[in-house]
Amino acid sequence: TQLLEQSPQFLSIQEGENLTVYCNSSSVFSSLQWYRQEPGEGPVLLVTVVTGGEVKKLKRLTFQFGDARKDSSLHITAAQPGDTGLYLCAGETNFGNEKLTFGTGTRLTIIP
Amino acid sequence: EAQVTQNPRYLITVTGKKLTVTCSQNMNHEYMSWYRQDPGLGLRQIYYSMNVEVTDKGDVPEGYKVSRKEKRNFPLILESPSPNQTSLYFCASSRFRDRVGLASEQYFGPGTRLTVT
Numbered sequence: 001t002q003l004l005e006q007s008p009q010f011l012s013i014q015e016g017e018n019l020t021v022y023c024n025s026s027s028v029f030s031s032l033q034w035y036r037q038e039p040g041e042g043p044v045l046l047v048t049v050v051t052g053g054e055v056k057k058l059k060r061l062t063f064q065f066g067d068a069r070k071d072s073s074l075h076i077t078a079a080q081p082g083d084t085g086l087y088l089c090a091g092e093t094n095f096g097n098e099k100l101t102f103g104t105g106t107r108l109t110i111i112p
Numbered sequence: 113e114a115q116v117t118q119n120p121r122y123l124i125t126v127t128g129k130k131l132t133v134t135c136s137q138n139m140n141h142e143y144m145s146w147y148r149q150d151p152g153l154g155l156r157q158i159y160y161s162m163n164v165e166v167t168d169k170g171d172v173p174e175g176y177k178v179s180r181k182e183k184r185n186f187p188l189i190l191e192s193p194s195p196n197q198t199s200l201y202f203c204a205s206s207r208f209r210d211r212v213g214l215a216s217e218q219y220f221g222p223g224t225r226l227t228v229t
Contacts, residue, residue: 032218037142042116042202042220043155056224088155092216102147102155 003027004103005014012109014090016078021088021106024071030092032065032072033100079110114139116221118203124227125193133224139150142208143216145170145179146184148199149223155202161186162208177200193228200225 004025013019023032025048033049037042047056049065056063060083062075075081089103116137119143125131130189137144145160156208161180176199177189186205190197206216 012167040222042223043218044220045217048217090155090218099157100145104152104154112116 004089004101006087006089006103006106008106009104010107010109012111013079014078014111017089019076019079021076021087021108022071023072023073025091026070027091027093028069030069032069033090033092034063034072034074035088035090037088037105038084043086043088048054076108079108081110081112086106086109114219115218116203116205118221118224120202120224122225124229126229127128127194128192131190131193131226133190133201133203133226135186135188136184136223137186137203137205137219138184139205139207139219140183141219142183144180144203144205145218146171146176146188147202147204148197149202150199158188158201159185193226195228198226198228202227 004023007022009049032050033048034046037043038043047058049061049063052067053071054065060077064073072089090100092100119134142163146158147155148158149155156172158176159170159173159178161167164180164183167178167180179204180186203221206218
């Protein structure tokens with residue numbers, strides 16, 4: 001079973017600060033997805049990266065897929081209270097399998 | 113509106129009393145899956161289905177059953193629930209990837225919080 005480790009597990013910062021969340025594995029993934037989950041709801045997809053070294057931006061969020069496709073990072077610039085939530089990375093491996101392996105999550109709290 | 117629905121949202125039951133959590137999606141997705149979410153363990157896949165009448169075990173299938181008689185529905189059955197099945201359960205669906213390089217976006221339901229006493 002592939003493991004995806006996320007760090008930090010918890011992060012609490014002031015509004016306006018920058019932060020980076022990491023997702024690491026010893027396995028190679030064909031793609032990696034980032035989800036955000038808010039209390040009482042299911043995870044919602046933020047972005048998918050499929051090419052080693054790929055960088056995608058979603059407003060103040062920047063996602064990067066490692067060159068070897070084993071790791072990824074999420075960087076948030078000028079964090080806002082609306083960014084508060086549980087961030088999950090999830091990796092896909094075998095084509096035709098559709099199986100996602102989820103990381104343990106990073107619980108982010110932005111203090112106004 | 114494209115969505116995945118689950119029922120019930122909350123359930124408290126006793127050990128050994130059979131229960132079913134329903135899941136339905138209106139996006140004509142081939143792939144459906146059940147996860148459980150526990151603190152510190154993240155989301156773990158219980159069962160998945162690639163299409164009608166095609167189901168397979170995920171990472172933590174013990175104590176659960178599923179069926180896929182229709183494309184839109186994927187119920188999760190606990191024949192004899194035990195306290196260690198107390199958890200937050202999510203159903204998800206996605207379109208089947210039809211070529212290499214595409215990633216499947218999974219749409220999640222709102223979750224079912226189950227407590228077994």
